[in-house]
Amino acid sequence: MKKSNKTTEDYLEAVLMIKEKKGIVRSVDIAEYFDIKKPSVTYATKMLKEKGYILMDAQNYITLTDTGLEIAAHILERHRVLTKVFTMLGVDEETAMEDACRVEHDLSPETYEALAKHLEKYGSVKAE
Amino acid sequence: MKKSNKTTEDYLEAVLMIKEKKGIVRSVDIAEYFDIKKPSVTYATKMLKEKGYILMDAQNYITLTDTGLEIAAHILERHRVLTKVFTMLGVDEETAMEDACRVEHDLSPETYEALAKHLEKYGSVKAE
DNA sequence: GAATTGGGTTAGATTAATCTAACTGATAAT
DNA sequence: ATTATCAGTTAGATTAATCTAACCCAATTC
Numbered sequence: 001m002k003k004s005n006k007t008t009e010d011y012l013e014a015v016l017m018i019k020e021k022k023g024i025v026r027s028v029d030i031a032e033y034f035d036i037k038k039p040s041v042t043y044a045t046k047m048l049k050e051k052g053y054i055l056m057d058a059q060n061y062i063t064l065t066d067t068g069l070e071i072a073a074h075i076l077e078r079h080r081v082l083t084k085v086f087t088m089l090g091v092d093e094e095t096a097m098e099d100a101c102r103v104e105h106d107l108s109p110e111t112y113e114a115l116a117k118h119l120e121k122y123g124s125v126k127a128e
Numbered sequence: 129m130k131k132s133n134k135t136t137e138d139y140l141e142a143v144l145m146i147k148e149k150k151g152i153v154r155s156v157d158i159a160e161y162f163d164i165k166k167p168s169v170t171y172a173t174k175m176l177k178e179k180g181y182i183l184m185d186a187q188n189y190i191t192l193t194d195t196g197l198e199i200a201a202h203i204l205e206r207h208r209v210l211t212k213v214f215t216m217l218g219v220d221e222e223t224a225m226e227d228a229c230r231v232e233h234d235l236s237p238e239t240y241e242a243l244a245k246h247l248e249k250y251g252s253v254k255a256e
Numbered sequence: 257g258a259a260t261t262g263g264g265t266t267a268g269a270t271t272a273a274t275c276t277a278a279c280t281g282a283t284a285a286t
Numbered sequence: 287a288t289t290a291t292c293a294g295t296t297a298g299a300t301t302a303a304t305c306t307a308a309c310c311c312a313a314t315t316c
Binding site: 005011079086089090091096098099102103106108110111114115117118126 | 133175188193214217218219220223224226227236237238239242243244245
Binding site for chain 3: 290294300302314
């Protein structure tokens with residue numbers, strides 16, 4: 001009865017966030033990030049490698065390919081814009097981030113753009 | 129690679145929508161609604177029965193219990209408010225409904241309320 | 257240099273939600 | 287009254303994402 005089940009997008013976003021935060025990304029960092037076990041990450045990275053979204057070098061450091069980065073950056077941008085939108089409306093930072101994380105995959109481009117655009121009028125909504 | 133996997137909330141909402149639309153609800157209606165097969169609905173209704181959210185009478189008509197209705201009405205209200213919010217922002221009806229459907233489960237009460245409240249200022253956002 | 261630790265993998269089990277194929281039972285059609 | 291159709295179920299397979307237990311390998315530690 002858990003609400004987990006990470007998607008490709010979740011993983012790529014996590015890789016980018018970890019990369020930004022600590023410079024390198026290992027399986028163990030992803031496991032900690034999501035609070036899942038190591039073999040689950042092995043399973044996930046295997047798929048991401050097969051799809052051509054990440055690479056792992058000899059030291060097992062994980063890097064995003066061009067397409068992987070494209071997806072990750074896109075979803076992370078959404079994440080940040082949505083978080084700002086929510087906090088602007090008075091939602092506290094913590095909750096806003098959690099909601100953004102859950103919603104970011106599911107909004108169509110149309111709705112996402114509409115939300116971002118509309119709320120630009122009422123504050124600086126652009127990701128910085 | 130499908131994006132399906134309905135939740136309890138999805139099913140209860142569907143029951144209520146079908147009920148409102150055509151008066152009665154059968155397994156087959158739910159299958160058609162979600163475009164899934166009949167045995168999947170048998171599986172789902174079994175769980176919903178066990179959890180005390182629905183009942184099935186001798187004719188196999190499905191009704192919501194009090195708790196089932198409570199959940200269904202709550203999520204359907206969200207669905208409608210969110211759809212209105214999105215259409216108000218210029219998103220077309222079709223897309224707005226799809227997005228509302230995907231997002232309605234995931235927003236915290238705080239963010240949902242904030243969204244609804246803020247946008248009340250710019251139009252009649254209340255569900256009618 | 258033997259032992260511990262840290263990061264990763266393999267193998268196999270588990271769970272949830274779906275599917276197909278085959279069946280039952282009731283109603284409707286000829 | 288047989289037959290066909292419709293709604294529902296059962297049994298068993300499948301898929302995705304997780305888990306545990308056990309192992310490997312490299313680097314530290316003593």
